[in-house]
Structure formats: C-alpha cells, structure tokens
Amino acid sequence: MPDSATLPTVEEALALGLTREEYELVCEKQGRAPNQVELAMYSLLWSEHCAYKHSRKLLRTLPTEGQYVLMGPGENAGAVDVGGGLACAFKVESHNHPSAVEPFQGAATGVGGILRDIFAIGARPIAVLDSLRFGEPSGPAGARTRYLLDGAVSGISHYGNSIGVPTVGGEVYFEDPYEQNCLVNAMALGLARSDQLVSSAAAGPGNVIVLFGASTGRDGIGGASVLASAELGAGDSDRESADMRPTVQVGDPFEEKKLLECSLELLEQGLLVSLQDLGAAGLTSSAAEMASKGEVGVDIDVTKVPLREAGMEPFEVMVSESQERMLCVVEPHNVDAVMGLCEKWEVNGAAIGKVTDSQRMRVLDGSELVGDMAVRALVDDCPLYDLHPVKPSEPIYQPPAPRLASDATPTETLLALLASPNIVSRRPLFEQYDAVVQSRTVRRPEQADAAVLALPAAEGGPVPALAVSIDGNGRRVAADPYRGTIAAVLECASNLACVGAEPLGTTNNLNFGNPEKGHIAWQLTEAVRGLGEACRVLQAPIVGGNVSLYNEGSTGPIYPTPVIGMVGRLPDAHRAGRLGFQRAGEAIALVGPFDPSLAAGELEKLHGLPLPDELEQFDLDAVRDAQLAIRDAVRAGALSSAHDIAEGGLAIALAECCLAGGLGAEVGLGEVFREHIPPPAVLFGEGPGGFLVSGQDDALLELSERVPLWVIGSVGGEALKVADPAITITLAELADAHGGLGALFS
Amino acid sequence: MKFGVLQFPGSCDEVDALGAARRVGDAELIWHGERDLRGADAIVVPGGFSYGDYLRAGAIARFSPAMESVIAFAADGGLVLGICNGFQVLCEARLLPGALLGNANLRFTSRQVDLEVVEPETPFTSACAPGELLSIPAKHSSGRYYADAPTLVAMAERGQVVLRYAAGENFNGSVEDIAGVRNEAGNVFGLMPHPEHAVDELIGGSADGLGIFQSMRLALEGARA
Numbered sequence: 001m002p003d004s005a006t007l008p009t010v011e012e013a014l015a016l017g018l019t020r021e022e023y024e025l026v027c028e029k030q031g032r033a034p035n036q037v038e039l040a041m042y043s044l045l046w047s048e049h050c051a052y053k054h055s056r057k058l059l060r061t062l063p064t065e066g067q068y069v070l071m072g073p074g075e076n077a078g079a080v081d082v083g084g085g086l087a088c089a090f091k092v093e094s095h096n097h098p099s100a101v102e103p104f105q106g107a108a109t110g111v112g113g114i115l116r117d118i119f120a121i122g123a124r125p126i127a128v129l130d131s132l133r134f135g136e137p138s139g140p141a142g143a144r145t146r147y148l149l150d151g152a153v154s155g156i157s158h159y160g161n162s163i164g165v166p167t168v169g170g171e172v173y174f175e176d177p178y179e180q181n182c183l184v185n186a187m188a189l190g191l192a193r194s195d196q197l198v199s200s201a202a203a204g205p206g207n208v209i210v211l212f213g214a215s216t217g218r219d220g221i222g223g224a225s226v227l228a229s230a231e232l233g234a235g236d237s238d239r240e241s242a243d244m245r246p247t248v249q250v251g252d253p254f255e256e257k258k259l260l261e262c263s264l265e266l267l268e269q270g271l272l273v274s275l276q277d278l279g280a281a282g283l284t285s286s287a288a289e290m291a292s293k294g295e296v297g298v299d300i301d302v303t304k305v306p307l308r309e310a311g312m313e314p315f316e317v318m319v320s321e322s323q324e325r326m327l328c329v330v331e332p333h334n335v336d337a338v339m340g341l342c343e344k345w346e347v348n349g350a351a352i353g354k355v356t357d358s359q360r361m362r363v364l365d366g367s368e369l370v371g372d373m374a375v376r377a378l379v380d381d382c383p384l385y386d387l388h389p390v391k392p393s394e395p396i397y398q399p400p401a402p403r404l405a406s407d408a409t410p411t412e413t414l415l416a417l418l419a420s421p422n423i424v425s426r427r428p429l430f431e432q433y434d435a436v437v438q439s440r441t442v443r444r445p446e447q448a449d450a451a452v453l454a455l456p457a458a459e460g461g462p463v464p465a466l467a468v469s470i471d472g473n474g475r476r477v478a479a480d481p482y483r484g485t486i487a488a489v490l491e492c493a494s495n496l497a498c499v500g501a502e503p504l505g506t507t508n509n510l511n512f513g514n515p516e517k518g519h520i521a522w523q524l525t526e527a528v529r530g531l532g533e534a535c536r537v538l539q540a541p542i543v544g545g546n547v548s549l550y551n552e553g554s555t556g557p558i559y560p561t562p563v564i565g566m567v568g569r570l571p572d573a574h575r576a577g578r579l580g581f582q583r584a585g586e587a588i589a590l591v592g593p594f595d596p597s598l599a600a601g602e603l604e605k606l607h608g609l610p611l612p613d614e615l616e617q618f619d620l621d622a623v624r625d626a627q628l629a630i631r632d633a634v635r636a637g638a639l640s641s642a643h644d645i646a647e648g649g650l651a652i653a654l655a656e657c658c659l660a661g662g663l664g665a666e667v668g669l670g671e672v673f674r675e676h677i678p679p680p681a682v683l684f685g686e687g688p689g690g691f692l693v694s695g696q697d698d699a700l701l702e703l704s705e706r707v708p709l710w711v712i713g714s715v716g717g718e719a720l721k722v723a724d725p726a727i728t729i730t731l732a733e734l735a736d737a738h739g740g741l742g743a744l745f746s
Numbered sequence: 747m748k749f750g751v752l753q754f755p756g757s758c759d760e761v762d763a764l765g766a767a768r769r770v771g772d773a774e775l776i777w778h779g780e781r782d783l784r785g786a787d788a789i790v791v792p793g794g795f796s797y798g799d800y801l802r803a804g805a806i807a808r809f810s811p812a813m814e815s816v817i818a819f820a821a822d823g824g825l826v827l828g829i830c831n832g833f834q835v836l837c838e839a840r841l842l843p844g845a846l847l848g849n850a851n852l853r854f855t856s857r858q859v860d861l862e863v864v865e866p867e868t869p870f871t872s873a874c875a876p877g878e879l880l881s882i883p884a885k886h887s888s889g890r891y892y893a894d895a896p897t898l899v900a901m902a903e904r905g906q907v908v909l910r911y912a913a914g915e916n917f918n919g920s921v922e923d924i925a926g927v928r929n930e931a932g933n934v935f936g937l938m939p940h941p942e943h944a945v946d947e948l949i950g951g952s953a954d955g956l957g958i959f960q961s962m963r964l965a966l967e968g969a970r971a
Contacts, residue, residue: 157854161885162795164758254756254798261755346755432854434885436943436950439762454949463948573948 007033016043022383029377037363037371040315041378044281045288048549051382054515055547058387058528066541068504071197074293076120076277077190078543079197080505082455082569087194088466089123092131092187092509092565094548098248099184103151107184108159109251109323114188115165116277119260120326122198122267123190126438127453128160129470130170130186131509131563135179137421139401145174148182149429155251156186157432162253163260166441167433168451169468174421175475177397180553185509187470187565189453198267200276201293202329202355207273209287209298209353210335212342213259213325216283217308219249221319231514231552255324255347262345263326271338273329282320286327287353288361292379297358303366304352314370318363329355389525390518395610396556397478402608410651410683410725417602417648417684418655418737425659428742442573443467446660449495449644450568452576465573467501469566473647474511474559476686479600480615481523485530485562487615490623490688492566493538494644497627498691499577500634501568503540508564510547513557523560524549531562537620538627540566575637580660582640584716586694588657588665590650591709592626593619596677596685602647603684616687623689629706630691638699645690651683651722653692655734658720664731667713668723679725747966749773749959750786752816752832754807758794759942763829766942769956770963778810787966788825789816791832793886793940803846803888804834813839825869825962826934830886833926833936841934842927843901844893849886850919856885858951859939860912861925865905868928869965870935873957879912880954884925884939891920891927891938898922904930909937 013023016039026042027033034042044050052059064072070087071079077091095110111128118125132152135145149172160167165188202209266272274294276286283300291298302317312320330338335351342349356362361378363371404416417423430445442465443452450469457463471491477484493503508531513520535542551558570576581588598604599612633639641661645653650669658665672682693700694715703709719730749767753760753775760775767773767790776784778796783789796807807813813835820826820841828836836842849855860881863874874880893901898921901907909926916923918938926937941955 154853161854162756162758162798164794252798254795254800257758257795257798258755431856434758434854434856436856436883436885436940437758437762439765439943439946439949442949 008036008039013039013043016040017047018043022046025383029374029381035371037315037318038373040319041284041371041373044284044319045378046382049280050285052547053382054385054387054549055510056384058525061528062532062542063536064541064543066505066539069541069543070194071121071543073542073544076117076200078505078507079121080543080567081194082466082504083464084456084458085194086455087123087192087197088567089118089121089190089192090187090507090565090567091117091544092185092507092563093117093546094183094185094509094511096181096183096511096548096551099152100182102248103148104155105248105250107152107155109249110184110186111156111159112251112253112256112323113279114186115163115256116279116326118188118190119263120200120275120277122196123192124264125165125188125190126440127189127451127468128165128167128186129468129565130156130167131470131472132172133178133183133474133561134174135176136174141179152184153429153432159251159253161434163257164437166435166437168435168441168453169445169470171470172426172429173474175559176400177556177559180555181551181558183511183558183561185563187507189468189567196267198272198275200274200290202290202296202298203273203294204331205296205355205357206332207355208330208332208335208351209300209355210328210330210338210349211305211325211352212262212349213347214252214255214322215306215308215348216317216320216322218312218316218320219322221316221321231550249321249323251323258345258347259324259326262341262347266338266341271330271334273331275326275328278325278327280321282318284318288375288378290327290329291361291375295359297356297360297375298353299356299362299364300353301364301366304350306348306350314363314365387515387521387525388518389522391522392519396519397611399608399610400605404606406607411727411729413603413684414651414655414727414729415737416606417652418734419740420602420606422602423648423652424741425738426741442576443499448577448579449498450501452499452573454573462572463574465570465576467496467499467568467570469495470563472561472563474561475605476600476615477527477562478559479611481526481560482530483615485527486534486620487688488562488564489531489534489538491644491646492564493540493627496566496568497631498579498634498642498644500570500575500631502631503538503566503568505543506535506540506564506566508542508545508562511551511558511561511563512549513552515549520557527560527562534620537624570635575635577634577639577642579643579657580641581657581663581665581694581715582661584663586640586715587697587700587711588667588692588694588713588715589700589709589711590672591630591691591693591703591707592689593622593708594645594687594690596649596681596687596690598681598685601649601684601686618688626689626691626707629703633699633703638702639693639695641694643692645692647686649684649686650690650692655720657692658731659734659738663715664717664719665713665715666717666721669712670724672710672712747771747787747963748785749788749790750776750783751790751792752776752778752812754778754796754810756795756798757792759829759940760792760794763790763792763942766945766959769945770959776812778812781811781815783815783819788962789819791826791828791835793830793832796831796835804831804838807835808839817841820934823931823933825965827870827962828936829940829942830938833938834888836934836936842929842936843897844891844927846888847890847892848888849890851917854887855917856883857917859884859915861909861939862912864910865908868908868932870958870961871908872964873961881952882939882941882944882955886938889918889938891924893921901927906930908935
C-alpha cells in the first residue's frame with residue numbers, strides 16, 4: 001500500500017462528488033484514509049447515479065411483482081413472460097447530461113448502454129425506443145435546440161441502425177425548462193428463451209473473470225459522478241460544454257455488434273457462469289456489483305486489462321467508461337473456449353482476475369495491491385438519504401411565450417396546434433431510424449399508437465405479438481406530479497389498448513431536478529406515489545428502470561419527467577389495431593370516460609398561460625375499464641381504427657386519424673356538448689380516458705354496452721369537417737400543417 | 747435449390763435475407779472467413795454495415811475470403827443478389843458497374859418506396875410484370891447510385907437498369923432514378939431497397955419483394971430443366 005504521505009485529501013474527495021460526511025464514513029469503513037484507487041471507486045459507487053441514495057427508499061414503494069414477471073429490478077434489465085417459453089427483457093435508461101454536452105455521442109452511447117443491459121441477461125435486442133426533451137425549437141434558444149435535436153437523433157440513428165436493432169417508436173417534447181438540460185432516454189427490448197436468462201451474480205471462488213470487447217481508454221472518466229450526479233452549470237455555455245466533453249464516452253456500434261453476437265454465442269454454448277455489462281463507473285461498478293450479488297469477493301489485476309493508451313494509472317483503468325465492454329465469470333476449464341469465441345468475433349478477451357471467497361474487492365497492479373475494500377462497504381453501505389418534500393407555495397416555472405391569439409377561430413386553432421412542436425409529425429425524425437430490420441415490425445411509427453412486434457407462432461396458430469409504448473408528458477406532471485404521472489402511465493396503457501395489447505410490465509426513468517431541494521423532493525415523492533398507484537391498478541408492475549436527478553441548469557429545474565415504458569402482448573398480430581381511418585362510410589365514435597380540460601394542455605401553452613395548480617380529477621378504474629373494452633374490441637377485429645386522445649385533444653386526434661388513413665371525416669359534436677362537456681374543451685381539451693374509433697355501426701353499438709360512447713360522424717371525403725363550431729380543413733392543408741418539422745433540418 | 751447468404755461482422759439483414767430465401771428454397775449462412783460456398787446455387791450478399799462501413803461502405807468486405815469465392819462463382823455464371831450493403835460490396839468488387847454515394851439529403855433515410863420494374867426478362871424479375879410497381883422498404887445513408895455518362899449509355903443499351911424509383915420516390919438522388927442494376931452477363935444484380943423486408947404482408951406492409959426470390963428460383967429451375 002502507498003504510504004500515507006501520498007493519500008488524497010478530503011478536498012479531493014469533495015471534488016470527486018463525495019460529501020465531507022461521506023468521506024468520513026469511507027475512512028471509517030476502510031479503517032484508514034482511502035488511497036487514490038479506493039477513493040475513485042467509492043466516489044463513483046456512492047454517487048447518486050450508482051447508489052440511488054436519494055431515491056432508493058421511494059423506489060421500494062413501487063409494485064414489482066406480478067403474474068408475468070420473470071426478473072424484477074436489480075438485474076441489468078427486467079423480464080416478463082410473453083408465452084411460448086419466451087421472455088421479453090426491457091429497460092429504459094437516461095443519458096441526459098452526456099447528451100447536453102455532446103448530443104451525438106451522448107445519445108449514441110445511451111443506446112449502446114441500454115442494449116448491453118439487454119444482452120447482458122442473455123436476450124437478443126429486438127427493438128429500441130427513445131424519449132427526448134429539448135427547449136423550444138424556435139425563439140432565442142432555437143438554434144441550440146436544433147443542434148441538440150439533430151445531434152441526438154443522428155446519434156440514435158447511427159448506433160441503432162448500425163447494430164441492426166430497429167428503432168420502432170419514441171416521443172419528443174419541446175419545452176423551455178429543458179433548454180439547458182435536455183433529456184435523452186433510450187429504451188430497449190430483447191427476446192430470450194425464459195430458461196436462458198442469466199444473472200449478473202458472480203459465483204464460485206476460483207472462477208476466472210474475463211473482460212471482453214473494446215480496449216480500455218481514458219474516455220468517460222468521472223461520468224457517473226461529476227457529470228451525471230451534479231447539476232449542469234449554465235448549460236448553454238460553450239466553454240463549459242467543451243470542458244465537460246472528455247467525460248462523455250465515444251461509441252462504436254460495430255464493436256458493439258461484434259460484442260453482442262459474441263456474448264449471445266458464449267451464452268448459447270453454456271460457457272458463462274454470469275455476465276455483466278460495463279456502463280457507468282466501468283469496471284468498478286460491474287465487478288463490485290457482480291461480487292455483491294454473488295456474495296463473493298473479486299481480485300482484479302489492472303495490468304491484465306487491454307489498454308487503448310499507455311501509461312494509464314490503476315484508478316483510471318478501474319473507472320474508465322470506455323464503451324462496448326462486458327465482464328463475465330468463467331469456470332477455469334472454459335477459459336480457452338471463451339477466448340476462441342472472442343477471437344472469432346474479433347473482440348479482445350482477457351482474463352483479468354478471479355472470484356474469491358474474501359468478500360473483498362481487491363485491485364492489483366501486477367503483484368502490488370493498490371486497492372482493498374469490503375464489497376459490502378462499496379455497494380451496500382452508501383448512506384441513503386430521506387427526502388424532505390415541500391409543496392411549493394409559488395410557481396416553479398415561468399409561463400411560455402404566447403404564440404396564438406386568444407380570439408383565434410377553431411380552424412386557426414386546430415391548424416396552429418397541428419403545427420406546434422409537440423404535435424407536429426415526427427416523420428423527419430423517425431425516418432432516420434431503421435424500423436424494420438429483424439423482420440418483426442408489424443406496426444411502425446404513425447401506423448398505430450404503439451409499436452407491434454411479431455413473436456414466433458406456434459405451429460398452425462395465430463402470430464402473437466408484443467406491443468410497446470413510451471410516454472411521459474412532463475408539462476402535465478409539472479402541473480400535478482401525482483395525477484400527471486398517473487396520466488403518463490395511463491397514456492402508455494391506452495396506446496397498448498389501441499393495438500389490442502394487455503400490459504405485462506413497466507419500466508420507468510425518473511428524470512427530475514436536484515432532490516436536495518424541497519420542491520423537487522415533493523415532485524419526486526408525488527410522482528412515485530402516482531406511478532405506484534397506476535401500475536397497481538393496471539397490474540403492470542415495474543420490472544426495472546433508472547433515476548436521473550440533478551437535471552437543472554442556471555435557470556432552474558426541468559419539468560419533472562417520469563418516462564414510462566410499457567410492454568404488452570396481443571394474441572393475434574393480424575388484428576393489431578391501426579390509428580388511421582380505413583374505410584369511407586364507416587362511423588366514427590368518441591369512446592370512454594373522457595372528461596377533457598384545457599388545463600395544462602397544448603392549447604393553454606400556445607396561449608402562453610401558466611400551469612394550473614393541479615390537474616382535474618379522473619377515475620382511474622373507469623379509464624382502465626375503457627382500456628379493457630377497447631382492447632377486447634380491437635382483438636375481436638371489430639374496429640377499423642383506434643386512437644387514444646392525447647395532446648391537442650379530440651380535434652387533433654381526428655386530424656391524426658384522417659392523415660394516417662388518407663381519408664377525411666364529417667363530424668358533429670353538438671350531442672357531446674349538450675350531454676357532457678362545454679366547448680372548446682371538447683375540441684382541444686386533454687385528459688385520460690378518451691378514444692377515437694371507427695368501424696361498422698353494429699360493432700360500435702356492441703362497444704357502447706361496455707363503455708360510454710358517442711357516435712359523432714363518419715369517415716369519408718377529402719377534408720376534416722366539423723359542424724358547430726364550423727371547421728373545414730382539407731387533407732392537404734392538414735398535411736401541410738402537420739409536416740412542418742422537416743424545416744428544422746433544412 | 748439452395749441460397750447461400752453471406753455473413754460479415756456488422757451484417758444486419760442477413761437473417762432477414764435467410765428467412766426470405768427460405769420462403770422459396772433452402773438457405774444457409776456463409777461466414778465471411780470461409781471460402782466454401784457450401785454448394786449454394788445462388789448467393790445473397792445481405793444488407794448491414796459490414797466491417798462497420800469503415801473506410802467506405804463495402805470496401806473491406808469485398809476482400810473477404812467468402813467474397814473471393816463469390817467473385818469466382820459469378821464469373822462462372824452463378825446468380826448473385828446484392829441488397830443495400832451487398833449492392834455496395836458488389837460495386838466495390840467490380841461485379842456491378844457504378845458506385846453508391848452518400849444520400850443527397852446527407853442522412854440515413856428509411857422509407858417505403860415504389861420501384862418500377864424496367865426489365866422483367868431477367869433471372870431476378872421474371873416473376874414480375876413489365877412496369878409493375880413494387881412497394882419495398884429502403885433504408886440507407888449511402889444509396890445514391892452513380893455512374894458516368896458513357897457507362898449509363900452502355901447500361902441502357904444492354905438493359906442493365908432493372909429497377910427505377912417511381913416518380914417522387916428517389917429520395918437518395920440516384921442518377922436517372924436507378925434503384926437496381928445487373929451486370930453485362932445478367933447473372934449479378936444489386937439494389938438498394940430491401941426485397942427481403944417485403945415478403946410478408948403482416949410485417950412488410952407488402953409481399954412485393956418475394957418476386958425477386960421467386961424469380962431466382964425459376965431461373966435456376968429453368969436452367970436445370
């Protein structure tokens with residue numbers, strides 16, 4: 001051990017992100033001051049990013065068990081039973097701060113990281129979805145927003161396309177509070193035989209630890225602590241971005257493609273005891289977590305790690321976040337076979353250590369011991385903090401700039417909404433993604449509310465399918481963290497219902513500001529309360545997820561943004577629902593316990609109104625019952641189209657159904673006003689529980705026996721026509737307004 | 747009959763091509779490091795990013811041991827289909843004229859496109875009608891077909907342009923809307939769009955791509971008869 005004269009000081013510990021009290025606790029756990037290697041490792045594993053120290057207590061309140069759950073939180077990804085002996089692994093993860101600093105690589109490596117989580121449990125990645133948040137694309141910060149959007153989308157496209165995993169869905173919102181702190185969340189799904197899922201727990205003292213994949217360099221040092229677990233400064237400062245850029249990793253999808261195939265072949269041949277990816281905090285967190293889960297110790301010799309550059313210090317090797325690396329535990333007699341497969345796939349493979357029964361994590365530099373820590377102290381003994389929620393007495397967020405006159409006509413309003421950044425067609429973005437590789441994609445973007453992926457069919461039987469959706473309207477959560485989060489979960493489940501799918505499980509990424517502040521703690525606490533309640537009612541347990549805190553810039557926190565990803569199953573892919581109108585002459589109906597309000601909606605945003613203090617109350621059970629009715633009708637093949645009413649309300653949903661189907665519609669809403677809701681909320685109001693469907697009269701009549709339903713018109717013609725208030729807009733005009741996002745890329 | 751589908755490190759659509767080929771015959775994967783084409787009657791060079799598209803799309807793959815065998819196989823008159831990255835590889839290997847440049851919009855673009863069958867009398871399109879429109883997905887960042895003017899004149903005279911993008915569908919900026927070409931002998935064919943992703947209405951939105959694989963089977967059976 002180095003003598004005490006060279007030990008790092010408490011100031012260095014603070015610079016690495018530890019608090020003074022945490023540093024003292026480290027000293028107590030070590031029985032002495034930590035050396036440089038140990039301090040670097042503690043600072044990462046005790047960071048918010050790795051230790052969830054402000055969120056872990058809350059996360060324990062979430063429902064994590066259910067009839068379909070095969071693997072819950074704690075592993076690299078969760079997994080649910082999808083029938084036929086198959087498991088679907090899935091998880092969403094954030095790469096927010098790296099993307100704010102360097103959007104292309106930040107987003108690309110975000111995709112790379114989530115894909116590794118999926119194949120680390122033995123599943124072949126079959127789909128990627130993304131959830132993005134930026135500032136407004138026009139106005140003072142518009143140029144930077146467009147740079148970030150373009151970079152992030154290009155990065156996702158580059159990585160996902162090159163590795164041969166389809167990007168099948170996603171969402172993007174543009175709001176001022178994300179201007180300095182954009183959000184880039186990526187979700188991935190994988191498929192495995194249920195009996196082939198692997199754990200990351202290291203086992204068997206004497207077994208060999210093999211690192212394989214890319215070589216290790218100095219990239220991404222401190223990513224988990226300094227970058228991911230602290231507020232960004234004035235994020236629009238180019239100088240600061242430049243300073244932080246070396247903490248962002250650089251991705252290579254070709255390397256990952258080889259790593260993926262190599263990993264799956266190693267597992268297929270039964271050569272591995274356990275497998276773990278290297279993500280945030282690199283070798284440090286992977287090795288420590290493997291040891292912790294297996295209740296064993298590990299010895300790692302840094303001189304055995306293949307390096308990209310000479311002269312790296314032991315602590316740099318241990319904390320490097322170089323991408324495209326995996327760690328596995330191998331029985332000694334299988335090491336040669338493992339190396340042989342690494343050679344076949346042209347990836348580095350190196351035995352860098354062994355499993356011990358010491359329950360200590362020991363770092364060796366050749367024969368010299370340079371770090372020695374109890375695994376338990378590193379992984380489990382990080383202090384967990386209580387939140388101190390305080391409901392804010394004053395608004396946290398400034399109202400947006402008004403962009404539509406308050407006396408605009410219904411026609412002007414509809415066109416303005418259709419062209420607004422949060423509603424305009426995402427085609428220029430998703431056209432950059434390969435959505436069809438792997439020959440599974442039954443519904444692509446803009447064909448249905450959820451992506452649909454075919455599963456293997458039993459001999460002679462129907463083709464079952466997975467459905468997946470990702471959602472999280474932060475604006476509504478900002479208005480009311482509890483109800484807004486329930487609404488986000490309901491939105492996901494409604495999207496699944498529209499294709500005929502039953503929810504199997506949920507993943508979530510909690511993107512929030514600094515939890516040490518009372519109002520952020522309140523947002524987080526209320527959001528998690530809503531998340532748990534909604535997932536319980538929908539029987540869609542949380543099987544994994546991620547927390548991203550400290551998303552703040554100098555102008556304040558982001559909107560609280562729980563991003564919800566939900567996976568469901570439908571028995572017959574041939575009956576997967578579509579969102580567009582299909583046949584002229586069919587009836588159009590508004591379905592569900594829809595009680596829309598303009599509060600916190602897109603129209604109020606266009607009018608520049610501040611957020612309300614809360615969202616309207618809604619009946620969670622009634623919304624779930626409507627989802628069940630819609631799902632059953634879609635599964636029975638009774639409906640030609642089904643679309644969930646979301647941002648911009650009924651009027652926008654009508655326009656979207658017309659555009660997706662290339663058919664007009666004639667609609668009268670008088671009856672709905674009289675019975676139910678006042679205008680203009682009926683046209684542009686938002687809230688959970690509303691669906692827009694089309695089909696034959698008898699099918700709609702049957703549906704009306706289960707759920708509130710108003711027949712409001714019929715499909716046909718070359719225009720969307722609404723009587724009272726009078727709106728007539730041709731399909732060409734609708735398409736023109738809806739197609740405006742491409743201009744950002746010109 | 748049997749298709750051999752090449753597999754390079756970085757191939758992405760090889761399993762899709764394998765599945766499409768198996769709808770009309772037998773098929774198996776051939777690892778890039780092997781020279782043995784395993785008795786395949788026709789070869790598919792699939793889409794993806796062989797060798798990470800490093801240097802230039804297809805530039806490294808053309809030197810692989812499997813491609814050496816494919817070049818000899820083509821010289822003997824064997825049927826070779828190159829899809830997307832496979833088309834790029836065949837151009838790099840000089841089995842097909844011209845080159846694929848970066849898309850005019852400078853972006854990876856994925857879009858369902860309509861293709862016009864210009865030459866229905868080929869081993870790759872005989873199951874299609876003249877002028878028939880095929881709806882097939884295209885997805886690439888370097889798909890802008892280019893050949894110089896004398897080459898284009900010669901290709902036109904020999905009927906080497908097999909498929910063109912229909913009006914308004916040429917998003918990548920290909921010269922003369924060319925989407926797919928064959929060699930002078932007519933046994934090697936490359937196209938940027940992905941017929942293997944249009945073999946099942948359920949997942950492709952169309953099954954128009956199947957005709958290309960069926961045509962290859964018909965050609966081989968005709969040759970044997």
